[in-house]
Amino acid sequence: MKKLLLGSTMLVAAALSAAPAYAQAQRNAATSAAPFSVNLRGYSTFAFQIANHDRDADLRSHDMLDDTRLTVNVEARSDNGLTYGFMHRLRLVPAGSRSDFQNDRNFLYLRSASFGEVILGTHPNAVDNSMAPPTLYGPATGLGVYADGGFAEFAAGSLYAQAGTARLTYGMSKFSGVTATQVMYTTPTFSGFSFSASYSADSERGRSTDRNERQTSTGSTEIGNAGTENLFAAALNYSGSFSGIGIGAGVGVNVAGAKDRLGGLVTNREYENVVGWTFRLSATYAGFTLYGNYAYDGDSGYAKRLASEGAAVRVDNDSAYGYNIGLGYVTGPIAVGVSYGYGKTEGDVLIGGDDTLSVLNVGGHYTLVPGLMLFGGVEFFSAKNEGAKQNDGTVITLGTHLRF
Amino acid sequence: MTRSSLRRLWLPVTAGLLLVGCAGLQTTEPPLGRDAQDARRIGSILGDEGGFNLFGGSRRRGDDQPAGIAVNTYLWRASIDTLAFMPLVSADPFGGVILTDWHSPPDSPSERFRISVFILDRQLRADGVRVSVFRQIRDAAGWSDAQVNQRTASDIETAILTRARQLRLDSTAQRN
Structure with a gap:
């Protein structure tokens, strides 16, 4: 023994x-085991919308929408903790081409806790990626899928026309929404702080088809993302907790050069370069989230006065800005919320008056099982074009969202 | 782009450079982007982060599950580490089976041991490893089977689990 x-x-x-x-x-x-995984996931949304508004004479009062996106993600992690891979996301092309796909995410990435994250490819820019309200399209509920009526995606152009104004109602600079081919770097998080910066040569995705420094379209007196180049974006964000209250804050800026216009009604028109600021602040406690986003674009993208254009140019000089404030509450599978957004741009600087849009949204969603939810919301909007009423109305949206 | 436009970048860029320059501070992974936050908040009908894993990979495996090893990698490495003093006959990373050859402790040449390790789980769990120990003693007739102290197998299991935990902590520390 x-x-x-x-x-x-x-x-x-x-x-x-x-x-x-x-x-x-x-x-x-x-050793570098370099394990890798190939993951296929995605989501699908179906929504039904009823609109009652002042300009419905020739418009149907209802419509339906489907939106499916598929993501392929190849990822590996080395023994030294570096995670790397690429992601490709397909989405349905809007505006009626529902049988066609295009990619709206296509990028390589490298990430570790020691040096942060590098993204190379088609991806939202630094401000859009880190500073959007709880969700871009459903701020009231944090749903992320058209609970606000989905103006920009669902019925753009039929209810109101100013896409730039619409984005400002989310409290985001209208120049931050570009999903272009770019390089982006995000620092690791320390003490709740993180910093992100990105650069894109222009607003195009994939291979560039236009390296002109001038626009060739007839354009307007106010340019959007397509009229910019050399877009730099930087965002500083904080996330922390004090006495059980979650605090989020951030400041971001988009800086871009404006392309001059080559042709059109007036030749050789020049535009103001872009400097668009975005600020955000949020507090979370006991299921409640109170947040606010504010964006200030100033005269970014406005047409300049040129002697060759005569005295008619730029009769307005008001700044473009917008904000969104909201309160949401989540308990178990139920989420409800209310938000109010307002956006103002100059519109056509040849004409006096502003383009404005105000949106009050009440909505919610119910999670049947993780990844499957029902959502609904009602939205009251009022749009003005150059100071005159363009359209007022009420929109009700009901839908379901499935994610696998 | 004007010089004044670039000048307005100084505040966030300087703040960012300060963040980058704070080497040595405790850092964690960068915050999730917009898409990842949506995915985490909404969840998936397939559970966790969702998605189908093609080619048999597991998205959830993380460090626990590199390619080429079908069982928990920490348990696997810890088992190899723990039995490194014995000659191995077989090590099957897919089945999670490690078989040693007979080995005599230097101080006790008249007895020898053989160990079989079975890794039973993909997760790092206390019951994820089972050890069987075989013992023989040498007498005039040669080697013959002998009784094994019941605690020997459990002690080796404990050693493997302790080593696996160390590896796990080391890995986490390196990532952070």
Whole structure:
């Protein structure tokens, strides 16, 4: 028995002593197992909308929408903690081409806790990626899928026309919404702070088809993303907690050059360069989230006065800005919320008056099971074009969202 | 782009450079982007982060599950580490089976041991490893089977689990 105990004890002792030595040898060998995974996921949304508004004479009062996106993600992690891979997302092309796909995410990434994250490819820019309200399209509920009526995606142009104004009602600079081919870097998070910066040569995705420094379209007296180049975006964000209250804050800026216009009604028109600021602040406590976003674009993108254009140019000089404030509450599978957004741009600087849009949204969603939810919302909007009423109305949206 | 436009970038850019320059501070992964936050908040009907894993990979495996090893990698490495003092006959990373050859402790040449390790789970769990120990003693007739102290197998299991935990902590520390 004594021998049995002696041999067994030595065996265990040898096992205990051998382990660290072999592990050290393994570590010195600097192995790179490079495990990888190939993941296919996506989501699908179906929504039904009823609109009652002042300009419905020739418009149907209802419409339906489907939106499906598929994501392929290849990812690997090396032994030194570096995560790397690429992601490709397909989405249905809007504006009636529902049988066609295009990609709206296509990028390589490298990420680790020590140096942060680098993204190379088609992706939202630094401000859009980190500073959007709880969700861009459903601020009231944090749903992210058209609970606000989905103006920009659902019925753009039929209820009101100013896409730039619409974006400002989310409290986001209208120049931050570009999903273009770019490079982006985000620092690691320390003490709740993180910084992100991105650069894109223009607003195009994938291979560039236009390296002109001038616009060739007839354009307007106010340019959007398509009229910009060399877009830099930078965002500083904070996330922390004090006495059980979650605090989020951020400041971001978009800086871009404006392309001059080559042709059109007036030749050689020049535009103001872009400097668009975005600020955000949020507090979360006991299921409640109170937040506010504010965007200030100033005269970014407005046409300049040129002697060759005569005295008619730029009769307005008001700044473009917008904000969104909201309150949401989540309890179990139920989320409800209310938000109010307002946006103002100059519209056509040849004409006096502003383009404005105000939106009050009440909505909610119910999660049947994780990844499957029902959502609905009612929205009251009022749009003005150059100071005159363009359209007022009420929109009700009901839908379902499935994510796998 | 005017010089004044670029000048307005100084505040966020300087703040960012300060963040980058704070080497040595405790850092964590960068915050999730817009898409990832949506995915996490809404969830998936397939559970966790969702999605189908093609080619048999597991998205959830993380460090626990590199390619080429079908069982928990920490348990696997810890088992190899722990039995490194014995000659191995077989090590099957897909089945999670490690078989050693007979080994005599230097101080007790008249007895020898053989160990089989079975890794039973993809997760790092206390019951994810099972050890069997075989013992023989030498007498005039040669080697013959002998009784094994019941605690020997459990002690080796404990050693493996302890080593696996160390590896796990080391890995987490390196990532952070």
